[in-house]
Amino acid sequence: EAGVAQSPRYKIIEKRQSVAFWCNPISGHATLYWYQQILGQGPKLLIQFQNNGVVDDSQLPKDRFSAERLKGVDSTLKIQPAKLEDSAVYLCASSLLRGNTGELFFGEGSRLTVL
Template identity: 95%
Template structure:
């Protein structure tokens, strides 16, 4: 069974530029998560999708971050414009369903450096 796929693996941009990350979850997984992991910290949830609907985006900085999951499969996270403090690893995870602590499977992440 293929795992969660993410691309690109690394991205370097200058502040005020825009960037997009792509995630393809495990086949059949209804729930998709985007996390931000700043160096030296644990992952922090940005947004959670159930199929193609948003369940929780309370921690997403909506003035610059956006995410979509069209057709309820793969997802794109965008930052526009990027700030220095956005430098982090962006992890995508998926699970069969949400709730009851259902196991989340994580992708390898995209490491973003904003100069």
């Protein structure tokens, strides 16, 4: 079974530029999560999708971050404009079960450096 795919693995941009990350969850997984993990900290939930609907985006900085999950499969996370404090690893995870009742499968993450 293929795992959660994320790209790019690494991205370096200047502040005020924009960046987009892509996630392809495991086939059939209804729930998709985006997390931000700053070095030395635990993952912080940014947004949770159930199919193509948003379940929770309370911690998403909506003035600069946006995410979508068209057709309930792939998802993109965009940052525009980026700030220095956005430097982090962006992790995508998916789960087969609805809600939070099952195991999360994580991708390897996309490491963003904002200069």
